[in-house]
Amino acid sequence: MAEKEKEEKIEQAQEQxxxxxxxxxxxxxxxLVTSLVTLFLFLLLVIVYWxxxxxxxxxxxxxxxxxxxxxxxxxxxxxxxxDYIEVIYTISRIxxxxxxxxxxxxxxxxxxxxxxxxxxxxxxxRGLFLRYGExxxxxxxxxxxxxxxxxxxxxxDVSSSAQGGAGEG
Numbered sequence: 001m002a003e004k005e006k007e008e009k010i011e012q013a014q015e016q017x018x019x020x021x022x023x024x025x026x027x028x029x030x031x032l033v034t035s036l037v038t039l040f041l042f043l044l045l046v047i048v049y050w051x052x053x054x055x056x057x058x059x060x061x062x063x064x065x066x067x068x069x070x071x072x073x074x075x076x077x078x079x080x081x082x083d084y085i086e087v088i089y090t091i092s093r094i095x096x097x098x099x100x101x102x103x104x105x106x107x108x109x110x111x112x113x114x115x116x117x118x119x120x121x122x123x124x125x126r127g128l129f130l131r132y133g134e135x136x137x138x139x140x141x142x143x144x145x146x147x148x149x150x151x152x153x154x155x156x157d158v159s160s161s162a163q164g165g166a167g168e169g
Contacts, residue, residue: 018079018086019143024133025075037072041065078130080143085113085128096128098147111144 027034044065049058066073070090077088084097105112110131114123132140 016081018081020135020139021077021079022133022135022140023075023077024131024135026071026133027073028075029133034072037069041069076131076133078135080140080147085130087128087130101128101148104144104148106141111141113144113148 045058045062048061049055052058074090079086079088084095086093086095100115101113102117103114105114110129112123112127112129114120114127116123116126130140130144
């Protein structure tokens, strides 16, 4: 009985349509920058081969460079659902519930969602930046504002893990 309920929940989650969905692909956005970055990376690989005289190290260097630049060369898909946000990268996928975000910072190229109520040095590690890309900034910002404007008591306390449980016991 429990397995059947789990399967039904999975099917419902798969059938759920996003409120809004868009793709961000920086390599397509600016062809000149993409050409210059690609030329620079190629020159780096030439230098690696010239210094090491090893095809093996050059191939390893190419793999490392491509992996480090995957968010630039490959598209990122953003999906905003009623309960959560889904970000699909080249080889990974993350899902974050709306209730963990306590503040938002709209910017020119996107909107940053933070788990903190005030600016913190940890924001870059715990927050999420939604790049607008081909998406409609007004629609994205409207959904984000409506989903993050929940009452404080409805939100999950995410700051307690950063305190390390000091004073408890």
